[in-house]
Amino acid sequence: MKTVSVNDMAKSREERVLGQRALLNKWQMPVLSLSMNIAGPVKTSPLIERGFDLMLSNIKSCLQKEGISIVEERETRAFTGCAWLAAVNSDALTLKRLSVALEDKDGLGRLMDLDVIDIQGQKVDRFAIGQPMRTCLICDKAAAICARSRAHSYQELFKAAEEIIRTALCEAIAFLVGDCAVTALKQEVDVTPKPGLVDKEHTGIHNDMDVPLFYKSAESLRSYFESCTKEGYYFNGNEISELMPKLRALGLQAEKTMLQTTKGVNTHQGAIYALGIVCGAAGLKLRQSPALDVEKILKSAGKIAENEKSPRKLLDARTQAALGYPTIRDHALPVYHRGLEVGLSHNDAAIEALIACMAEVDDTNVLRRGGEEVLLELKRMAKAKRQTDNPKQAALELDTYCLQKRVSPGGCADLLALTLFLNRLKIKGGHI
Ligand SMILES: [Zn+2]
Structure with missing residues (x-):
């Protein structure tokens, strides 16, 4: 120097x-x-x-x-x-x-x-x-x-100044990441129509949930997302996977907060898991460099969650995390961006991203309620409806099947929230 x-x-x-x-x-x-x-x-x-x-x-x-x-x-x-x-x-x-x-x-x-x-x-x-x-x-x-x-001594003063900057930077990064996460959860529930899920016009197969409840629940998780980001920012262990138990402990606490807020309704359990890991990864990467690289954040998320791989041979929420969210990197984000490029509204591009996830992912919410046959059929239907001329129509057709079988692709909704989060972070993150 x-x-x-x-x-x-x-x-x-x-x-x-x-x-x-x-x-x-x-x-x-x-x-x-x-x-x-x-x-x-x-x-x-x-x-x-x-x-x-x-x-x-x-x-x-x-x-x-x-x-x-x-x-x-x-x-x-x-x-x-x-x-x-x-x-x-x-x-x-x-x-x-x-x-x-x-x-x-x-x-x-x-x-x-x-x-x-x-x-x-x-x-x-x-x-x-x-x-x-x-x-x-x-x-x-x-x-x-x-x-x-x-x-x-000037050494003492210099060190104090560096520490002040590090702390201020952490606060600013955590605020940004937390805000993007909460906003993405609200954007996700607003996307309408969604098959089987809660949106602005339907409550899907869920009669205990609606949009205002999701908003309240999202807001209650703000400090959790900030804490995950700070955990990543201050991480100084050897293996990034050592972050996972710390994030999990924060996640358990966040679930309690969510259930208190919603009076016992499970609105965001999957999002707590997925977004928590990615917020931790964002904190880690943004400490190293202000350049916001979504691929690097997802790669770090995969390293954090490398031991999470599901014992079942399924591309489910845990395996997605362990692999660094390949469905988002290779499908949901590119599909969303391409949708915007060809002139779709944010809502319709988001529907296309959701359908892309439904075509790729083994959604355990669907599996649990509908069994393997229904999961395979829903994946097949979603594949056939990827990038149609009319995303809303495609979503309504998938919705009919979901309502008939009483299933909802909640895992895919979490991936959509994550997609919208990464997109927002990329746009808003240029000032940190
Ligand atoms: Zn003094």
């Missing part, structure tokens, strides 16, 4: 001031100037850059919430550190209030130096809005006092 000299830092400060002036002169508006408070001779690393990205996204969503627009922004990433400047359409004191709120909000805020330069070119200080000095990263004293007395 390249280290900085006193001269390097002086030069980069000078450049920042020149940039601030240039933006001021051009726009006659206050300028926000972000740099990071990293002690010692190393100012950047992949982890520090991710912390910087997270800061920027916090700042931008805060400005957006306040209805404040950025007129022009400039970003620098150099060995002297990451920096960002923006001409902002607001007044300097309002901006200073927001910047102090961001700096004082959480751990990551303490690593931010978010200055406000007013249109006279003066830095607005904390006293101007009656705010106290900032506190030290390590002890509770004022940061300036610790800095002056060199109370902590």
Whole structure:
């Protein structure tokens, strides 16, 4: 890692001031100037850059919430550190209030130096809005006092900064993954019509469930999905499969929460299993790299669940997990994306993905209620109806058979939820 000299830092400060002036002169508006408070001779690393990205996204969503627009922004990433400047359409004191709120909000805020330069070119200080000095990263004293007395070594401060970024990153990733999982479960139940299953117009063969109950149940699982993600993020064992017992323990707790929420109705047992494993895999992969690669996440899911293989020779929920969800990778996701490409609505593309799963998978929900013959017939029918011109019609025809035989492909519904989850994570995950 390249280290900085006193001269390097002086030069980069000078450049920042020149940039601030240039933006001021051009726009006659206050300028926000972000740099990071990293002690010692190393100012950047992949982890520090991710912390910087997270800061920027916090700042931008805060400005957006306040209805404040950025007129022009400039970003620098150099060995002297990451920096960002923006001409902002607001007044300097309002901006200073927001910047102090961001700096004082959480751990990551303490690593931010978010200055406000007013249109006279003066830095607005904390006293101007009656705010106290900032506190030290390590002890509770004022940061300036610790800095002056060199109370902590730069190694100690650098380590503290890295730990703060790691924690903030984990929280942000868990929030994102949990939100995608809950949303995907809601999207799944909304897809209409679905054969034998609960949707917006029918309750299939289930007279104890409806859409609002699924929504409530999905919401009750939010913190479970976040916990699975964090478990994956902080995993530091030798074999990834060591994660499985930890996820299973969380899953058992989540089942209890679900049953309390639904007053005893089993809405999401299969989803708890499948999504829990994949959330763990997502946490693991997103710690290593911000690049969101669905195939790699599924591969890790397979490694987590490698000992889960069903003793029966069936492509059921457990074997799917152990193999890294080949049905989703090879069928459901490509079918869903192709559907959108040829102009189907999200709903109809999702129906096609569900039918693709029904054609491939040995759904134990169907097997248990209908026996082997019904499972084979339903698979055969689904195969014949893959990618028809009219997905809704195909689903209704399969529905007639499911209602007649009193079966519902709940395992395939879980795979559809997983498909929608991975799709959403890919779209939303670009900022982490
Ligand atoms: Zn201190």
